[in-house]
Amino acid sequence: MDIAIPNSGSRRHRSRRMRKGMYILPSLFTSGNMAAGFYAIVQVLYYAITNLYWHLDHAAIAIGLAVLFDGLDGRIARMTGTSSDFGKELDSLADVITFGVAPAMLAWAWGFHGVPTVLLTVWHIKLTQLGGIACFLFLVAGASRLARFNITLNPQPSNPGRPGKKYFVGMPIPAGAGVIAAVVHFQDGDPIRSWYTALAWVAMVATVGYLMVSTWRFYSFKDIDLHSRHPFRLFVLLAALIASVAAFSGPVLFGMALLYMFSGVFWRLQWIFRRRNPRPPPTYREASQTS
DSSP states (O other), rough: OOOOOHHHHHHHHHHHHHHHHHHEEEEEEEHHHHHHHHHHHHHHHHHHHHHTTHHHHHHHHHHHHHHHHHHHHHHHHHHHHHOOOOHHHHHHHHHHIIIIHHHHHHHHIIIIITTTOOSHHHHHHHHHHHHHHHHHHHHHHHHHHHHHHOOSOOOOSSSSOOOTTOESSSOOOOHHHHHHHHHHHHHOOOOSSSSHHHHHHHHHHHHHHHHHHSSEEEEEEEEEEEEESHHHHEEEEEEEEHHHHHHHHHHHHHHHHHHHHHHHHHHHHHHHHHHHHHHOOHHHHHHHHOO
C-alpha cells in the first residue's frame, strides 16, 4: 500500500499563500472603518435634508464603531506580524475620512444647523460661520496630527511619563472623533437649539482640535499584552464595561470620552506644577539613612 508523502514544496506554497491572506485581514478592518465613516457622512446628509435628528445619532454610533475597527486593525497587524507600509497609508487615509471629515460634519450639523434664527439675523449667521470655522479647524488639526504621526520616527511628549509606559504625542484622531460622537450620542442626536450652548460647543470642538495637535501625552494602551496571563479581576472589569456600554451606552461612552480627554490635560498640569515646584534635594541626614 502506497502512502502519499506530502511535498515540502506544496507545504511552503500553502504557507506562503496563507501568509499573504493574513495581510488582507487588517485591511478588512480598515475597510470597515471607511465604511462606517461613509455611513456617518450619509446620515448627516439625511439629517440636513429631512431634519430628523435620529440620523445624527446613527452617525455618532457609526463613528464609535469605526473607533473599534481602527483599534482592531492595528492590534491584529501587530499580533500577526502583518504590518506593511500599504496598510499604514491606507489606515491614515481612512482616518482622515472617518475621524476627520465625518465628525467635523457631524459637529457642525448637530451644533449649528438646528439653532433657530434669532431677532438679530446677522448674529445668527456669524454664529454658524464661527461654528463652521471651528469644525474646519478640527479637520485640519486631525489631518495634521496624522501627518506628524506618520513622519515622526520616535515621538516624545513634552511632558514625559514614567519609563516603560507608552504614550501618544497629542490626542489621537480616533479619540478626538470619539469625543464628538460621544457627546452627540449622549443627547440621542437631539441637536443644539440655543445660541449660548452653541458657543460652548464651539469651544469644545476647538479644544479637541488643539489637543490633537498638542505635544501633550495621552495613554496609548499599547503596553497591554493580550498574550500574557491576566488576573481574573481584569476580565471581570472588561465584562462589566461591556455590559455597561450595552445597557447604558450614552452616559458610559460620554464619561469614558471625557475622562480620556481630560487625562491629557491632567498629566500636563501635573507636569507643569512639578517643574515649578521641584522636590528639594535630600539633606545629609536623609542621604545617610538611605545609604
